[in-house]
Amino acid sequence: xxxxxxxxxxxxxxxxxxxxxxxxxxxxxxxxxxxxxxxxxxxxxxxxxxxxxxxxxxxxxxxxxxxxxxxxxxxxxxxxxxxxxxxxxxxxxxxxxxxxxxxxxxxxxxxxxxxxxxxxxxxxxxxxxxxxxxxxxxxxxxxxxxxxxxxxxxxxxxxxxxxxxxxxxxxxxxxxxxxxxxxxxxxxxxxxxxxxxxxxxxxxxxxxxxxxxxxxxxxxxxxxxxxxxxxxxxxxxxxxxxxxxxxxxxxxxxxxxxxxxxxxxxxxxxxxxxxxxxxxxxxxxxxxxxxxxxxxxxxxxxxxxxxxxxxxxxxxxxxxxxxxxxx
Numbered sequence: 001x002x003x004x005x006x007x008x009x010x011x012x013x014x015x016x017x018x019x020x021x022x023x024x025x026x027x028x029x030x031x032x033x034x035x036x037x038x039x040x041x042x043x044x045x046x047x048x049x050x051x052x053x054x055x056x057x058x059x060x061x062x063x064x065x066x067x068x069x070x071x072x073x074x075x076x077x078x079x080x081x082x083x084x085x086x087x088x089x090x091x092x093x094x095x096x097x098x099x100x101x102x103x104x105x106x107x108x109x110x111x112x113x114x115x116x117x118x119x120x121x122x123x124x125x126x127x128x129x130x131x132x133x134x135x136x137x138x139x140x141x142x143x144x145x146x147x148x149x150x151x152x153x154x155x156x157x158x159x160x161x162x163x164x165x166x167x168x169x170x171x172x173x174x175x176x177x178x179x180x181x182x183x184x185x186x187x188x189x190x191x192x193x194x195x196x197x198x199x200x201x202x203x204x205x206x207x208x209x210x211x212x213x214x215x216x217x218x219x220x221x222x223x224x225x226x227x228x229x230x231x232x233x234x235x236x237x238x239x240x241x242x243x244x245x246x247x248x249x250x251x252x253x254x255x256x257x258x259x260x261x262x263x264x265x266x267x268x269x270x271x272x273x274x275x276x277x278x279x280x281x282x283x284x285x286x287x288x289x290x291x292x293x294x295x296x297x298x299x300x301x302x303x304x305x306x307x308x309x310x311x312x313x314x315x316x317x318x319x320x321x322x323x324x325x326x327x
Contacts, residue, residue, distance in 0.1 A: 038262050040099035041154040044141035045134035047092045058084050063132030063156070068140060071165040072219045073315050076127040077144040080120075090123050097122075097143055100150050105258035112170045112186045116147045132156065140164075147171070147315070159322030161267040165223040168258075169315040177312040180289030187314045190255045194297045194308065197251055198282055200244050201235070208235040211281045214298045215307050215317075223319035225303050229274075232300050234281025248280065252299070255306070267320050274301045274323040286311040 117125025126145035153163030295310035
């Protein structure tokens, strides 16, 4: 695999122009009414309506199907796109995926998915599934591949950011293991931001925040929610000063920056009521280069887990629910 290189980022004007054109005209032909949620939901509804019966038999499921809640670091939820969808439908999927990300990061994230597909590309390297039916009580689009699980649901899944657990990651280097500086990694900036919180801690606080291990990666079990408000790994927010808490809030906003505004806003809204019950941990036993820049960190609360594993390369598991709502 070649080292990761970024193509020019999509500009806000180009992205919005393409999104508006997709809604008005539609890549698969014919106008389509806006669906609840945003551009990606509208395009997902259009994709559903464009499918023939044979295609639906391969990628469509009832809304309550257990497959909808699954997440993993490297998996195909159904057959690869090229084995099910025609070129126009594949273009819709590309637009849906792009629309799930902010204009500033959409190009970078697409490059990451293509890079990590190990030569397969976006169409052959990812798969989609549709749960429920547009206009009914529940409808969700899911796209998966290596280092990628994304969703859009138009708020069909009440009290859940992103419509359920997501995964993102990146193996930017030619080898499996990345160096301490993670050159070219699209998401390494997030660890650097988290380390700014650690830099603000005093000696006692640092001792509380450092742990020997974080969650193991066990497919969907990785993002199980504990419901606990105390006894979680790391330092509790209640042990931080006001300015330290403000930094944590800024970090949360920054790690959400790759995603569309609707998902960022919903995530922050769901996090805030449980903010004081969050715990932040840095893993001292998985420090690449032993440089004291923590490659692995997590933030966990009663109905939230954000696990960033930067060793041997970046894996990130995210699950955010409304405080008090079962996961």
